[in-house]
Amino acid sequence: MVLDESQAIKNPNSKVTKAAGLLKATNRLCLSGTPLQNNTFDIYAQMNFLNPGLLGSYHYFEKNYIKPIEKKANEKQAKELRNLLNPLILRRTKSQVAKELPPKLEKIHYCEMSESQSEAYKKVLNKYRNEFLLGVTNDNKVSGSNKLRILNGLTHLRQLALNPMLKNGSYEGDSGKDDEIIRMLKRAIEGGHKILLFSQFVSYLKVME
Numbered sequence: 001m002v003l004d005e006s007q008a009i010k011n012p013n014s015k016v017t018k019a020a021g022l023l024k025a026t027n028r029l030c031l032s033g034t035p036l037q038n039n040t041f042d043i044y045a046q047m048n049f050l051n052p053g054l055l056g057s058y059h060y061f062e063k064n065y066i067k068p069i070e071k072k073a074n075e076k077q078a079k080e081l082r083n084l085l086n087p088l089i090l091r092r093t094k095s096q097v098a099k100e101l102p103p104k105l106e107k108i109h110y111c112e113m114s115e116s117q118s119e120a121y122k123k124v125l126n127k128y129r130n131e132f133l134l135g136v137t138n139d140n141k142v143s144g145s146n147k148l149r150i151l152n153g154l155t156h157l158r159q160l161a162l163n164p165m166l167k168n169g170s171y172e173g174d175s176g177k178d179d180e181i182i183r184m185l186k187r188a189i190e191g192g193h194k195i196l197l198f199s200q201f202v203s204y205l206k207v208m209e
Helices: 014-022 043-049 058-072 075-089 117-136 144-163 176-190 202-207
Strands: 002-004 029-031
Touching: 002 176, 029 043, 043 058, 043 075, 043 202, 058 075, 117 144, 144 202
Parallel strands: 002 029
Antiparallel strands: none
């Protein structure tokens, strides 16, 4: 039995993962064009499908690997898990299987926020900065709840840097990023090129559409 795009079963509690586990086969293989893991959690379901019981129960795996690795950066447990899984993983890179493809070229293009966008951004930036400074303890350490707050704030600011509409549906100003992307798209299309536009935020793709 071969599971293509096996990352579809990375959630051990999903119905598709449970259904895949009920299938009978002498040999099992998982194929995926995406990284096996974005975090330690993603490993469990795919490996449990391939070798049921290898990683123990999910509760055991969470206690011995997920929490020590994700929350405490425990290198000993990370190395132990790598040694356990490495014999079962075959990874091929693009240079090995698609030698005719040229190397990827990356170009970073900077653009300025529009005036109204910049005002919205600075307002939220000041809000989070004040909350952060108030939340720092006397010994200049950041508490766990504040770390989460900082992460949320950074994500909020990244969305505003794209287009404030992502966080405020009533925003009527413009976006420097939108204007620049549209300008670049028009120039590329006029030159006969095809375009793939990606964003970490699906909501931004809807705005661009």
